[in-house]
Structures are given as C-alpha cells and as structure tokens.
C-alpha cells in the first residue's frame with residue numbers, strides 16, 4: 001500500500017484549495033497546515049535515514065509475536081534535514097499569526113542563538129522525555145506544547161520513511177499501529193471499500209476488517225455504528241458503543257480532491273467537536 005510519499009506538494013495545495021471553498025471557516029487553519037505539510041513534503045527528497053539498527057531476525061520475531069516492530073525511540077531521524085525543516089516550520093508558524101506564533105518566534109530565536117539544540121529536542125521527543133520538555137520550555141519561558149508540535153512536525157518525514165523501511169515485516173492486523181504501536185489518528189475506505197487505519201505517529205497505513213473497533217477489538221455489528229450527514233458524503237464517524245470510542249473515516253470514493261490524510265484530519269475537526277459533545281472519545 002502506498003504511504004504518504006505517493007502525494008505531491010502540488011496535490012496537497014490543490015486539496016486544501018478545494019476544502020477552503022466548501023468550508024471557508026477552515027481557511028486560516030488550512031493555510032497554516034498546508035504550508036507545514038508542503039514543507040514536509042519538500043523536505044522528504046533531502047531526507048536520508050540510515051538503515052535501522054535492528055536485525056531482520058528481531059523484526060521477524062516481533063512481527064511473529066504481534067508486537068510493534070519499533071519502539072518510538074528506535075526510529076531513525078535525519079537530523080540535518082529535520083533541523084532545516086525545524087527552522088522553516090518556526091518561520092511558517094511565526095507568520096501564521098495564530099495562538100502559537102509568539103512561542104514559535106521564541107523557539108526560532110533560541111535555535112538561531114544555539115540555546116536549543118534540535119538534535120537533543122528530537123531525541124527527547126522520541127524518547128518521550130517529558131522532563132526535558134518541561135525544563136527547556138521553562139528556560140525559554142514558553143509553553144512546551146508548541147515546542148513539541150514544531151519538533152514532531154520537523155521529524156515527521158523521517159518517521160514516515162523509517163516506517164516504510166520496515167513495513168515489509170509488519171505484524172498481524174490489529175487496532176494499533178503494527179509498526180510503532182501508536183493509536184490510529186484517522187481512517188479511510190479505499191477504492192475497493194476496504195477499511196484502512198492511519199497511525200497518529202508514523203503515518204503508516206494498515207488494513208483492518210470492516211466491522212471492527214480499533215480501540216477495543218469489538219466486532220459485534222450491533223454495537224458498532226456510524227454518524228453521517230448528507231452534506232459531507234466523504235466523511236463519517238465510526239462509533240463503538242462498547243468502549244465509547246470513535247474514529248473519523250474518509251471515504252475516498254466520494255472525494256473530489258487528492259487525499260492527504262493529515263489534511264483531512266484538520267479539515268474534519270468539527271466531527272471531533274460533535275463526537276466530544278456526544279461524550280465519545282478517541
């Protein structure tokens with residue numbers, strides 16, 4: 001199955017343009033994310049990650065035991081290209097004039113004056129070192145959320161390429177990412193109507209059975225349903241009554257634009273608001 005590398009920056013721009021026309025309320029947000037996503041896409045061609053330092057034997061045995069192939073800290077990162085992207089994302093965020101623009105300026109200035117070493121920041125992110133994020137954000141007198149947001153988005157091309165590198169070994173199908181074990185962010189129905197989940201961390205895609213809750217494994221059609229409106233034929237929210245969870249699903253057969261999952265995740269935030277009102281979580 002093709003990963004996100006199958007789509008071009010131009011197609012992302014085109015998709016964003018079409019969504020802005022139908023949902024103008026998203027314009028500012030989409031303009032911001034469109035720049036981040038296209039910067040990531042452009043960064044992909046200069047991102048080269050070394051082969052993963054895990055033997056084929058280990059990968060095979062993890063797949064056999066049905067455990068994630070990589071822990072988050074085992075992902076390899078091209079620090080050089082990620083650093084370039086880091087600065088670029090800071091500048092995009094500064095110019096966006098949104099709630100994290102001021103923080104992005106502080107972070108970019110700290111990077112330029114070498115008060116922040118992105119290499120350490122990236123390592124802290126994949127090692128889930130929250131203490132480091134607490135300390136550095138205190139030192140810079142900024143919030144740690146924008147720092148984590150910028151750091152994650154800077155290493156995103158490496159994470160995707162890394163996931164692709166090991167995807168041949170992937171474990172048996174389950175609701176959690178077979179590559180890294182993270183929760184799915186969004187899902188889609190492909191051209192054949194097959195249900196495919198997309199990882200919230202490494203963006204790996206994997207197919208699941210049609211009647212299945214990724215969060216609790218429920219396969220009882222009585223307690224699985226979806227919320228759908230005629231106005232937005234390409235979207236639905238799959239709900240599991242058993243664990244009160246949901247996942248948004250994009251039906252790409254009903255779309256009039258190129259499909260880029262991170263963009264659709266942003267353009268469907270109203271569905272998350274609706275789900276939260278119904279007290280279902282994801």
Ligand SMILES: [Zn+2]
Nearest residue numbers: 177180199202
């Ligand atoms: Zn993953």
Ligand SMILES: [Zn+2]
Nearest residue numbers: 213216240243
């Ligand atoms: Zn469930």
